[in-house]
Amino acid sequence: MPRRTPLDAFVSLLLAAYGxxxxxxxxxxxxxxxxxxxxxxxxxxxDFTFPRTQVEQFEICCGAILTQNTAWTNAERAxxxxxxxxxxxxxxxxxxxxxxxxxxxxxxxxxxxxxKKLRAFSEFYLRLRGRTPARDELLAVWGIGPETADTxxxxxxxxxEMVIDAxxxxxxxxxxxxxxxxxxxxxxxxxxxxxxxxxxxxxEFHALMVEHSKRLRRRPKLAEDLR
DNA sequence: AACCAGGACGTGA
DNA sequence: TCACGTCATGGT
Numbered sequence: 211m212p213r214r215t216p217l218d219a220f221v222s223l224l225l226a227a228y229g230x231x232x233x234x235x236x237x238x239x240x241x242x243x244x245x246x247x248x249x250x251x252x253x254x255x256x257d258f259t260f261p262r263t264q265v266e267q268f269e270i271c272c273g274a275i276l277t278q279n280t281a282w283t284n285a286e287r288a289x290x291x292x293x294x295x296x297x298x299x300x301x302x303x304x305x306x307x308x309x310x311x312x313x314x315x316x317x318x319x320x321x322x323x324x325x326k327k328l329r330a331f332s333e334f335y336l337r338l339r340g341r342t343p344a345r346d347e348l349l350a351v352w353g354i355g356p357e358t359a360d361t362x363x364x365x366x367x368x369x370x371e372m373v374i375d376a377x378x379x380x381x382x383x384x385x386x387x388x389x390x391x392x393x394x395x396x397x398x399x400x401x402x403x404x405x406x407x408x409x410x411x412x413x414e415f416h417a418l419m420v421e422h423s424k425r426l427r428r429r430p431k432l433a434e435d436l437r
Numbered sequence: 438a439a440c441c442a443g444g445a446c447g448t449g450a
Numbered sequence: 451t452c453a454c455g456t457c458a459t460g461g462t
Contacts, residue, residue: 319459
């Protein structure tokens with residue numbers, strides 16, 4: 211990577227404006243009230259040592275699946291219900307009935323598809339026996355696409371794996387970092403080449419992209435100078 | 438009240 | 451390969 215890229219400078223700007231994001235949020239550090247979702251206590255800014263247990267690791271994986279094309283608050287409600295029903299473990303997910311599993315994750319949307327995804331991933335997770343999965347292994351699991359695979363490796367397994375989302379691709383284009391629209395693979399290569407390769411850098415980058423997108427949507431005026 | 442959220446899969450061309 | 455339909459809830 212070049213010493214200082216425009217994209218890296220923009221990330222520093224966002225970091226200064228918004229602060230460290232403390233992703234991935236964990237239920238154990240959040241309130242237990244399902245009606246108060248997405249609260250700051252679930253995050254751990256500046257601390258990149260999470261997950262510290264396999265319980266937290268599996269929770270992150272499930273969150274990554276549940277939030278597919280879904281607002282995080284809806285996914286978090288599902289996580290809270292899974293946990294309170296003792297379903298936030300691979301063995302429990304595989305043992306649960308369809309109706310019980312689907313009821314728990316109902317709020318996250320696509321509940322039939324996502325219940326199958328959680329089961330497919332649970333089987334895969336048990337087979338790992340603590341090993342860190344390669345990207346291709348994750349992609350071979352039904353329901354795990356590029357972004358979810360990268361999210362799982364970056365946040366659940368602490369691998370320096372670049373995560374791209376639709377908004378990141380939009381930023382690269384709108385701010386003129388790339389000439390043409392990139393697809394997922396192209397955006398991933400681009401960001402890898404223009405950002406420092408480290409766990410903290412990659413985690414903070416993706417989280418800041420999402421936070422910035424949320425702020426632009428809520429308060430377009432306030433974030434105008436950072437557009 | 439349409440539109441969008443921290444996507445991925447199945448299908449047909 | 452790739453464009454398009456499908457999956458579904460909840461906030462704005």
